[in-house]
Amino acid sequence: xxxxxxxxxxxxxxxxxxxxxxxxxxxxxxxxxxxxxxxxxxxxxxxxxxxxxxxxxxxxxxxxxxxxxxxxxxxxxxxxxxxxxxxxxxxxxxxxxxxxxxxxxxxxxxxxxxxxxxxxxxxxxxxxxxxxxxxxxxxxxxxxxxxxxxxxxxxxxxxxxxxxxxxxxxxxxxxxxxxxxxxxxxxxxxxxxxxxxxxxxxxxxxxxxxxxxxxxxxxxxxxxxxxxxxxxxxxxxxxxxxxxxxxxxxxxxxxxxxxxxxxxxxxxxxxxxxxxxxxxxxxxxxxxxxxxxxxxxxxxxxxxxx
Numbered sequence: 001x002x003x004x005x006x007x008x009x010x011x012x013x014x015x016x017x018x019x020x021x022x023x024x025x026x027x028x029x030x031x032x033x034x035x036x037x038x039x040x041x042x043x044x045x046x047x048x049x050x051x052x053x054x055x056x057x058x059x060x061x062x063x064x065x066x067x068x069x070x071x072x073x074x075x076x077x078x079x080x081x082x083x084x085x086x087x088x089x090x091x092x093x094x095x096x097x098x099x100x101x102x103x104x105x106x107x108x109x110x111x112x113x114x115x116x117x118x119x120x121x122x123x124x125x126x127x128x129x130x131x132x133x134x135x136x137x138x139x140x141x142x143x144x145x146x147x148x149x150x151x152x153x154x155x156x157x158x159x160x161x162x163x164x165x166x167x168x169x170x171x172x173x174x175x176x177x178x179x180x181x182x183x184x185x186x187x188x189x190x191x192x193x194x195x196x197x198x199x200x201x202x203x204x205x206x207x208x209x210x211x212x213x214x215x216x217x218x219x220x221x222x223x224x225x226x227x228x229x230x231x232x233x234x235x236x237x238x239x240x241x242x243x244x245x246x247x248x249x250x251x252x253x254x255x256x257x258x259x260x261x262x263x264x265x266x267x268x269x270x271x272x273x274x275x276x277x278x279x280x281x282x283x284x285x286x287x288x289x290x291x292x293x294x295x296x297x298x299x300x301x302x303x304x305x306x
Contacts, residue, residue, distance in 0.1 A: 003035075004052055006043040010035035016116050026072040026082050027117070029063045032056060034120040072280075077273050080124040081280035084131070085289070087117035091138055103145055103155050111142035261304040270306070271297045 003011045017031035036056045043049040067073040072082040091114040097107040118135035121127055127135070137159070148155040274297035281289035300306055 003039070004043075004046075004048045006046060006049055007035075007039045007052065009042065010038050012112075013038075013116050013119065016113055024086070025063065025067055026070065026079065027086060029060065029067065029073060030079060030083050030120050030123060031116070032060055032063070034123050036060060037123060071276075075276070076124055078276045078280060080121065081273075081277040083117055083120055083124075085277075085280050085286065087114050087121070087131075088134070089286075090114040090117065091134055094138070094141070098141060098145070098155075099157050101157050103149060105149075108142050108146050108149075111138045111145070115139040115142065261302065263301065263304055267300055267304065271300050274300070 003014060013031045013035045017028040017035070020027040020031070036053060039049065039053050039056070044053060064073060072079040090110050094107045094110040094114065097104070097110075115135045115138040118127065118131050118138070121131060145155045274293040278290040278293040278297070281287075281293065296306065
């Protein structure tokens, strides 16, 4: 359903929800929740907006019932991890394509959708500085590359020339037109790379290049930040050390050490959060992120410090 003109700001989030209806209902649910919460702040009084928002609330209630056995819906910390992991994987896919000089419509769409999903994270609380930078960079890169391709110019790969302290020029025109047709926005066989962006489901050219990443989002294995040189927002997603394959008894904390640690209720909540993040990462077979979060939980529980 199309949003009234007063709620135009959330139209793309609603389209993202529609695109993920079957592919990832959790993403669809939180995109709509963000749209409703934002819409209530924008205009909840005019008749057309009230009618729209009531329908959206009904849709959310229906989805909540259908997904009542899904931890990502019933537990906010799990839902937060799910959306953040999804958004950053999409960002990393687009960033890798960008750095490899493979400029095509699916990677533009992936950058832009990542920025929308980072908006959605605000339903769980304030965004971290890292995610604010990721969002600004992704939206800027999407606008910049789109405008270059539209004008027949070759985009410059990576963050060169990008001033993250300013908004992207022409972003309104980009977001308002480039994706106005939703699923009809396709990558042609002329688009370099040619691979479907993960999680989007757009049709790619019939002959994707040999270096194109897989179109199955769950199989995109990118250690966070491992591909990114300094001075890019991707640095905020810290690379994690390669886990050791063997563990020795001397390396493990003893029960006495754990018993001497005084843990607060907040410490237990944080440890639970790290474990939930790890579980969510494993849904995407992202072992480094899972190990990193489990290590943080273990350190907190055994030392009382992060």
